[in-house]
Amino acid sequence: MKRFIQMTLIGLISVALTACGGAQPDTQNNQGTAGKSVSLFLDWTPNTNHTGIYVAKEKGFYKDAGIDVEVLLPGEVSAEQLVATGKGEFGISFQNHVTQARAQGLPVVSIAAVIQHDTSGYASPVEKGIESPKDFAGKTYGAYGSELEKSMVNFVMQQDGADVKDVNIVQLGNSDFFVATKRDIDFVSIFYGWTGIEAELRDVKLNFIKTTDYAKDYDVYSPVIVTSEKLISEDPETVQAFVEATAKGYQFAIENPAEAADILIAAEPDLNPDLVKKSQEWLSPRYQDDAPQWGIQESKRWEAFADFLFKEGIIEKEVDATQAFTNQFIENIKK
Amino acid sequence: MRHKFFIHSWRPALAIMIFIGIWELSARIFAIETWILPAPSVIAAEMREVLPAFLPHMFSTIKLVLIGFTFGTTIGLIMGTLFHHFDRVRETVYPFLIISQNIPIIVLAPLLLIWFGLGDTPKMIIVAMTSFFPIAVATLSGLQQTDRELLHYMKMMGASKRQLFAKLELPHALPSIFSGIKISATYSVMTGVVAEWLGAQKGIGVFMTLASSSYRTPRVFVAIIMTMLLSLTFFAMIALLERLFIRWNREEKGA
Amino acid sequence: MTLSLKNISKSFGDRKILHNISLDMEEGEFVSLLGPSGSGKSTLFSLIGGLLVPDEGDIWLDGQVITNKSGHISYMPQQPSLFPWRTVLDNTLLGQELSGKKDLTEAKRLLEKANLGDMIGAYPHQLSGGMRQRVAFIRALLSPQPIMLLDEPFSALDAFTRLDMQKWLLETWEEYEQSILFITHDIEEALFLSDKIVILSSHPAEIKEIVHVPFGRPRDESLLLSYDFLDWKKELTEKIQNKPQVKSKIS
Numbered sequence: 001m002k003r004f005i006q007m008t009l010i011g012l013i014s015v016a017l018t019a020c021g022g023a024q025p026d027t028q029n030n031q032g033t034a035g036k037s038v039s040l041f042l043d044w045t046p047n048t049n050h051t052g053i054y055v056a057k058e059k060g061f062y063k064d065a066g067i068d069v070e071v072l073l074p075g076e077v078s079a080e081q082l083v084a085t086g087k088g089e090f091g092i093s094f095q096n097h098v099t100q101a102r103a104q105g106l107p108v109v110s111i112a113a114v115i116q117h118d119t120s121g122y123a124s125p126v127e128k129g130i131e132s133p134k135d136f137a138g139k140t141y142g143a144y145g146s147e148l149e150k151s152m153v154n155f156v157m158q159q160d161g162a163d164v165k166d167v168n169i170v171q172l173g174n175s176d177f178f179v180a181t182k183r184d185i186d187f188v189s190i191f192y193g194w195t196g197i198e199a200e201l202r203d204v205k206l207n208f209i210k211t212t213d214y215a216k217d218y219d220v221y222s223p224v225i226v227t228s229e230k231l232i233s234e235d236p237e238t239v240q241a242f243v244e245a246t247a248k249g250y251q252f253a254i255e256n257p258a259e260a261a262d263i264l265i266a267a268e269p270d271l272n273p274d275l276v277k278k279s280q281e282w283l284s285p286r287y288q289d290d291a292p293q294w295g296i297q298e299s300k301r302w303e304a305f306a307d308f309l310f311k312e313g314i315i316e317k318e319v320d321a322t323q324a325f326t327n328q329f330i331e332n333i334k335k
Numbered sequence: 336m337r338h339k340f341f342i343h344s345w346r347p348a349l350a351i352m353i354f355i356g357i358w359e360l361s362a363r364i365f366a367i368e369t370w371i372l373p374a375p376s377v378i379a380a381e382m383r384e385v386l387p388a389f390l391p392h393m394f395s396t397i398k399l400v401l402i403g404f405t406f407g408t409t410i411g412l413i414m415g416t417l418f419h420h421f422d423r424v425r426e427t428v429y430p431f432l433i434i435s436q437n438i439p440i441i442v443l444a445p446l447l448l449i450w451f452g453l454g455d456t457p458k459m460i461i462v463a464m465t466s467f468f469p470i471a472v473a474t475l476s477g478l479q480q481t482d483r484e485l486l487h488y489m490k491m492m493g494a495s496k497r498q499l500f501a502k503l504e505l506p507h508a509l510p511s512i513f514s515g516i517k518i519s520a521t522y523s524v525m526t527g528v529v530a531e532w533l534g535a536q537k538g539i540g541v542f543m544t545l546a547s548s549s550y551r552t553p554r555v556f557v558a559i560i561m562t563m564l565l566s567l568t569f570f571a572m573i574a575l576l577e578r579l580f581i582r583w584n585r586e587e588k589g590a
Numbered sequence: 591m592t593l594s595l596k597n598i599s600k601s602f603g604d605r606k607i608l609h610n611i612s613l614d615m616e617e618g619e620f621v622s623l624l625g626p627s628g629s630g631k632s633t634l635f636s637l638i639g640g641l642l643v644p645d646e647g648d649i650w651l652d653g654q655v656i657t658n659k660s661g662h663i664s665y666m667p668q669q670p671s672l673f674p675w676r677t678v679l680d681n682t683l684l685g686q687e688l689s690g691k692k693d694l695t696e697a698k699r700l701l702e703k704a705n706l707g708d709m710i711g712a713y714p715h716q717l718s719g720g721m722r723q724r725v726a727f728i729r730a731l732l733s734p735q736p737i738m739l740l741d742e743p744f745s746a747l748d749a750f751t752r753l754d755m756q757k758w759l760l761e762t763w764e765e766y767e768q769s770i771l772f773i774t775h776d777i778e779e780a781l782f783l784s785d786k787i788v789i790l791s792s793h794p795a796e797i798k799e800i801v802h803v804p805f806g807r808p809r810d811e812s813l814l815l816s817y818d819f820l821d822w823k824k825e826l827t828e829k830i831q832n833k834p835q836v837k838s839k840i841s
Contacts, residue, residue, distance in 0.1 A: 080550065085371065104370045104550040142534070145544040170453050171541045173532040179445045180534070183452040314549070488671040491639040492733070493661020494688050502687070506675050583675045583713045 035063075036238060038089040039070045041079040046071075046268040047194050048279040049114055049223050050092065051260050052287070056249030058263045065241040080108050083228050090227050090242060095220040096148055099306050102324050103315035107229040110325040112243055112295035113221040114250070115193075115286055120222060121210040122156075123177070123196065124187035130207050133157045133214055137166035142185035145171055149189065151312040156214040178204065191222070193283040198275055217304050221297055224325070232326070243295070243329040250287050250294050257284035295330040373553040378560070381553035393561060395537035399455055400527035400569075403462025407523075408516060411467035415474025415512075419504070425475075436468050444533045458530040465526045466519040473515025477508025513577040520573045524566040592617055593638075593737055593769065598647035600633060606794040607633050611647070613788060613797070615737070618767045622780040624830075625790030631773040632668075634795070635739050638771075639663055651737070661689055664733035664768075666740045670722035672714040678725050679710045685733025693732070700728045704758065720751045727759060737769045744779065753811070756782055760809055777826050781819060782809060789829060799829060 042050060053071060056062050062069045074082060079091030084106040098110050124130040133156045143149045154164035172180055177188050177195050190196060192208060199206050212219045227239055253260035261280035265273045288294040302321035309315045355375045362374030369377055418425035440461060447457035481504050489503050531540025539558050546554035598611040607630040615621050623631050636642045638649055640660035649657045656662045664685055672681045682697045701710055704724045714722055723743055730738050744752045756779060774780050780787045781803060789798040805813060813819055
């Protein structure tokens with residue numbers, strides 16, 4: 001009997017703890033508007049997608065705006081989950097992640113697009129002879145673990161008159177592009193700005209098929225900066241401050257790629273400096289690209305992609321695209 | 336014997352049911368988000384829906400684990416025996432075995448990938464590598480603890496080394512060996528799932544990755560629960576095998 | 591088959607355990623080694639069994655030297671030493687498995703005779719001490735070797751069981767007639783069972799005297815209470831204790 005009571009108590013306590021952790025997100029302590037502490041969770045390891053943030057930190061843009069930003073790695077938990085539960089104020093995410101997360105009920109909102117146009121594509125060593133999507137047939141695709149990859153590959157192939165059923169899909173997990181493509185993997189989806197540049201450095205010749213060449217309606221914002229609905233409604237001033245300072249940081253990186261690269265290298269010494277410099281040169285002009293302002297997002301792109309996910313059965317609920325993102329903070333930046 | 340099992344298992348069964356009950360109640364009362372901690376009812380609904388899609392993944396993992404585990408057990412038994420008979424082999428190789436158990440899979444993964452590609456082989460190797468060690472240790476330990484009196488009897492009767500091993504040392508070591516096998520079996524399913532994160536087409540690990548990348552927490556729980564059930568089943572099978580092999584022990588302990 | 595020990599001596603370090611042990615055994619003879627506990631009798635067995643090498647002397651079996659060679663004798667240790675994972679029947683067959691051919695019928699017959707017929711499929715832990723000793727004896731008996739070495743097999747039993755076992759041993763043995771070398775520290779037991787008693791001193795063990803037991807076979811329980819028997823017991827006891835004898839029946 002005693003054991004029952006013990007086990008019951010343990011069960012009760014553990015569930016209650018989880019409940020408490022979930023139901024009341026703990027926001028960082030507010031030390032007044034001066035020097036408010038916020039945390040930002042990266043999506044992955046630091047790279048040139050994040051340069052503007054490091055610049056804003058180094059150059060004191062955040063400090064001037066009255067906030068103190070701590071940059072954190074998410075570990076095994078996704079940045080979206082951390083932001084949604086209030087463990088962090090901001091996070092780096094992607095349009096497809098945000099859409100899927102919102103379909104499952106996570107209240108995350110995209111507040112700025114870091115890079116205006118999708119820089120991803122399907123890369124393969126030239127020896128594999130994959131020059132267009134119809135060449136995917138009969139080959140092996142190394143997936144990074146998302147349900148939507150199959151649909152995307154299929155869509156792209158269909159534009160070229162082929163079908164994904166002829167592709168062998170293998171989940172790569174943590175395996176690195178160069179190691180994987182040495183053996184059984186033929187092509188992988190990569191962001192050119194990082195892995196593509198690395199290939200250039202290593203003198204590995206690649207065939208790169210840009211996703212948006214075949215799927216221009218699905219030009220997804222990758223990456224984006226997200227926050228929680230709660231923070232937007234309860235403390236929009238902090239969000240505004242953050243977005244403004246970050247925009248300044250990216251602006252600097254657009255105009256001064258070399259110096260921005262040095263800032264990133266200094267802040268994250270484990271990175272390969274050659275890669276950072278070359279990547280930054282390639283990426284800087286693309287942050288804002290052809291948009292009127294850095295960070296602006298278009299409704300029709302969010303809607304089109306949400307429809308695509310719904311049609312493909314990757315999400316079961318329709319996502320109201322207008323709730324998934326907002327330009328309010330970008331547009332309020334004082335000129 | 337069978338109804339004894341049911342008599343003994345009502346306690347943990349009841350505890351589990353109470354636990355699930357509390358979980359369900361708390362989820363409703365505290366309105367916990369499904370993507371944080373889904374209620375058992377939500378998980379059950381998800382399981383019903385996703386089971387047909389899940390089964391092929393599960394069978395893939397089962398196959399991988401069984402093959403890897405069998406391989407590992409065989410190596411473990413052979414190694415334990417070799418170590419028992421050849422002191423110098425034991426002294427030389429044993430430290431390397433211990434080191435091998437401490438290499439993180441993350442370090443090993445790219446190497447295995449390069450050598451063996453992305454088929455089932457590297458994953459089976461990982462399962463084999465983690466399962467053989469407890470068995471080698473248990474086998475060696477069991478063989479070294481042969482009853483002195485029985486050993487004396489056999490030697491006085493002029494038993495050859497082979498007779499000594501087959502008729503005395505091995506049967507005497509069986510309880511110890513089975514302990515090792517049970518430990519190994521319990522961890523092998525989880526190891527298989529982790530190994531799938533190296534790179535796989537199908538498997539519970541793949542299913543989990545896809546589910547968590549889509550923030551489908553109920554599905555992740557389905558995978559977790561099924562993994563636990565698989566481990567339990569595996570353990571139970573080994574325990575059953577043990578009962579078959581070690582009949583004499585059973586009655587002594589009044590089990 | 592005759593066993594001969596010639597001038598066996600054995601030391602461990604500088605402790606001499608056995609000194610100049612010489613002994614001849616005839617075929618079918620029952621010889622007891624009588625001496626206090628710890629007098630090196632088990633060491634002697636290990637030497638005969640080939641597990642140890644004597645410092646001096648040799649062991650002969652039927653004209654062949656078997657010093658340091660194993661497999662020539664059948665053994666019944668002090669503890670029954672049955673294999674717990676084998677049934678009673680399989681345990682009795684163990685000796686034959688090691689160096690001969692298995693004879694299930696004979697094994698079953700002996701077990702029946704020993705009143706263990708319905709325990710044939712049982713496991714050792716289900717048997718009493720006396721039953722286990724009987725199984726161990728049958729195992730030794732069934733083994734193909736011509737000589738049996740029994741190391742104080744009944745010393746752990748209570749007096750009642752011991753007597754039963756002694757009677758049973760004689761009965762069963764009389765059918766087989768192998769030579770038996772029997773270690774004991776019990777004078778009555780030695781007198782009741784043996785043809786010959788080798789009296790050993792200790793530290794180191796030396797043969798004090800070899801005594802021929804005059805009683806005929808088959809031996810009956812009533813012998814134990816006869817005047818003759820008690821006289822012999824008294825004399826042996828005095829011999830062992832080095833007391834001067836008044837009357838000697840031995841010559």
